[in-house]
Amino acid sequence: MYFLAFTLSLIFLCISVPIFLVFGIGSSLAAIVGLNLPWSVLIQVSFGALTKHVLIAVPLFIFAGTAMLRGGAATRLVHFATTLVGHWPGGLGIAMVISMGFFAAFCGSILAAITAVGTIMMPKMIEQGYPKPFVVTLAASAALLEALIPPSNAAILFSALTNVPVSQTFAAGMIPGIILLFLMIAVVLFKCSEIKGSEKASGYERAIAGKNAIPALITPGIILGGIYAGLLTPSESAAIAGMWALIMGFVVYRELTFEGLLKCLKETAAITAVIFAIIATATFLSVVLTYTQLPQKIISYFTNLGAGIYFFWFALALICLILGTFIEIVPVFYLTVPIFAAIVVSLNQNLLHLYVVFVAFAGIGMITPPVCVGIYTAAGVIRDDPSRAFKEVPLFVAVGIFYGILMIFLPATATWLPNLLR
Amino acid sequence: MRVLSKLNNFLSKLAYSLAMLIVAIMVMALSLSAITRYISGTGYDWLIELPPILVCWLVFPLLGPILKEGNHIQVDFLSSLVSSNTNKFIKIFTNLTAFIASLVFFKAGFDATMLYFRLGQMMELELDIPIWWMYLSFPVGFVILALFSIEMTIQSIVDAKNPARRET
Numbered sequence: 001m002y003f004l005a006f007t008l009s010l011i012f013l014c015i016s017v018p019i020f021l022v023f024g025i026g027s028s029l030a031a032i033v034g035l036n037l038p039w040s041v042l043i044q045v046s047f048g049a050l051t052k053h054v055l056i057a058v059p060l061f062i063f064a065g066t067a068m069l070r071g072g073a074a075t076r077l078v079h080f081a082t083t084l085v086g087h088w089p090g091g092l093g094i095a096m097v098i099s100m101g102f103f104a105a106f107c108g109s110i111l112a113a114i115t116a117v118g119t120i121m122m123p124k125m126i127e128q129g130y131p132k133p134f135v136v137t138l139a140a141s142a143a144l145l146e147a148l149i150p151p152s153n154a155a156i157l158f159s160a161l162t163n164v165p166v167s168q169t170f171a172a173g174m175i176p177g178i179i180l181l182f183l184m185i186a187v188v189l190f191k192c193s194e195i196k197g198s199e200k201a202s203g204y205e206r207a208i209a210g211k212n213a214i215p216a217l218i219t220p221g222i223i224l225g226g227i228y229a230g231l232l233t234p235s236e237s238a239a240i241a242g243m244w245a246l247i248m249g250f251v252v253y254r255e256l257t258f259e260g261l262l263k264c265l266k267e268t269a270a271i272t273a274v275i276f277a278i279i280a281t282a283t284f285l286s287v288v289l290t291y292t293q294l295p296q297k298i299i300s301y302f303t304n305l306g307a308g309i310y311f312f313w314f315a316l317a318l319i320c321l322i323l324g325t326f327i328e329i330v331p332v333f334y335l336t337v338p339i340f341a342a343i344v345v346s347l348n349q350n351l352l353h354l355y356v357v358f359v360a361f362a363g364i365g366m367i368t369p370p371v372c373v374g375i376y377t378a379a380g381v382i383r384d385d386p387s388r389a390f391k392e393v394p395l396f397v398a399v400g401i402f403y404g405i406l407m408i409f410l411p412a413t414a415t416w417l418p419n420l421l422r
Numbered sequence: 423m424r425v426l427s428k429l430n431n432f433l434s435k436l437a438y439s440l441a442m443l444i445v446a447i448m449v450m451a452l453s454l455s456a457i458t459r460y461i462s463g464t465g466y467d468w469l470i471e472l473p474p475i476l477v478c479w480l481v482f483p484l485l486g487p488i489l490k491e492g493n494h495i496q497v498d499f500l501s502s503l504v505s506s507n508t509n510k511f512i513k514i515f516t517n518l519t520a521f522i523a524s525l526v527f528f529k530a531g532f533d534a535t536m537l538y539f540r541l542g543q544m545m546e547l548e549l550d551i552p553i554w555w556m557y558l559s560f561p562v563g564f565v566i567l568a569l570f571s572i573e574m575t576i577q578s579i580v581d582a583k584n585p586a587r588r589e590t
Binding site for chain 2: 233
């Protein structure tokens with residue numbers, strides 16, 4: 001029965017049945033027919049997962065991100081970054097990476113970050129002579145910063161799955177996120193050092209751009225400050241970020257309209273439904289894993305094999321790379337993290353280290369064809385054929401793998417800050 | 423088909439309106455939760471407890487409309503590898519699978535809701551809300567998904583039979 005469920009899931013996956021249905025059909029077949037469980041158990045567990053308080057932060061951060069995009073905060077941030085580094089060789093590329101890093105820090109949605117920053121930066125870069133495929137791939141890759149730089153939805157999902165406090169997961173992503181940001185800047189400098197920068201902004205222009213960007217720049221401080229000072233829960237800080245985004249949009253920048261607000265609500269609802277539909281049915285799989293004791297069997301297989309921790313990390317890297325190539329990051333989370341987390345705990349490793357290594361390798365899938373939603377979104381922003389960007393993908397994949405290996409061998413990058421803030 | 427399409431358009435607007443309202447409530451409830459805690463010193467638990475129970479009514483009713491918009495996460499690589507004729511049949515099969523699955527999940531969700539209705543359990547919250555009220559979102563969502571997927575199945579069959587219509 002398990003083999004049939006697995007084969008059916010694989011077939012449905014290949015013929016483009018939505019992933020939430022693939023999870024639902026395959027797992028319920030294994031649970032209902034294979035394990036003789038009642039439907040009520042599956043549905044109860046599913047609702048238990050959906051109503052976890054920590055997950056409420058996901059739609060709220062998405063709302064904050066879309067409101068900041070429509071309210072003018074993203075424009076100010078990008079303009080400020082451009083006045084700071086735009087005159088350097090490859091300056092616009094660097095400005096895009098920095099803006100993406102900053103916007104990611106309060107946006108919570110990779111695709112919103114690509115759209116927000118890419119809409120402003122990508123046409124400018126192309127105008128200045130940056131090759132289109134490089135611009136598209138850079139935008140998609142830089143958006144990976146969202147998965148690490150807090151507050152990220154990836155961290156929230158990881159916490160929901162492993163019961164690690166969100167504040168710890170947020171802190172774990174900070175230093176690896178900054179390292180990735182510098183790696184991205186290095187790629188831009190390597191590839192685009194011959195492209196001249198824009199005209200250097202005067203001190204006055206920088207000061208004005210900085211002043212205009214202040215309300216947006218303090219947003220991460222409000223979110224993270226509230227959490228680490230113990231004043232707000234992650235969900236509350238996300239809601240406050242949403243309110244702050246509305247204040248910025250309606251009062252400070254005055255670019256948000258009532259129609260814009262309705263669009264923000266609609267986009268948030270749609271993105272949330274897509275993510276949570278997967279969570280709802282992927283938890284059916286967790287029931288199957290619990291009853292079949294598959295994680296325990298894999299752990300005992302690893303133990304009998306005498307495999308060390310590095311064997312595990314490289315197996316994880318390979319699995320994430322393969323799955324990430326075909327499936328997006330949210331389903332990969334729910335498919336693998338419960339098993340990986342059990343193994344990591346049995347090997348006396350830190351779950352925060354798992355989070356950083358996992359995101360590093362699974363995130364590469366955002367830019368590897370055929371399923372590379374980051375590239376499709378970035379190409380859509382400039383109405384270009386996404387397949388043209390594929391030739392630039394190997395460089396970024398190589399950088400991503402290098403970064404992932406770095407994270408495997410440097411667990412302190414993930415654990416030092418959370419320990420400090422504990 | 424036209425009636426079904428009109429009904430689904432109406433359901434889509436209804437589901438989106440409900441979902442948008444829920445997002446707005448979630449933002450306001452949790453902001454108020456933080457604010458009132460600092461004003462009153464204690465705050466109100468129900469402001470924290472409300473968003474998680476509303477999220478089910480945000481997610482499930484939107485499954486159908488998002489399916490029609492083609493925005494659910496799915497693996498798309500096969501469509502570029504096979505001929506357009508094969509793609510048409512795959513599309514019919516995919517939509518039919520969604521329809522059958524949604525009927526099965528509807529039945530399962532309905533039975534689970536009835537079970538909790540009979541048990542009369544209440545949520546462990548400040549607000550006295552019956553637990554079946556939350557579970558009801560599951561069958562409601564999947565019956566909406568069934569309506570959308572049958573519309574899409576019929577549409578894909580019509581498209582496969584009628585090349586002229588497909589080109590337009």
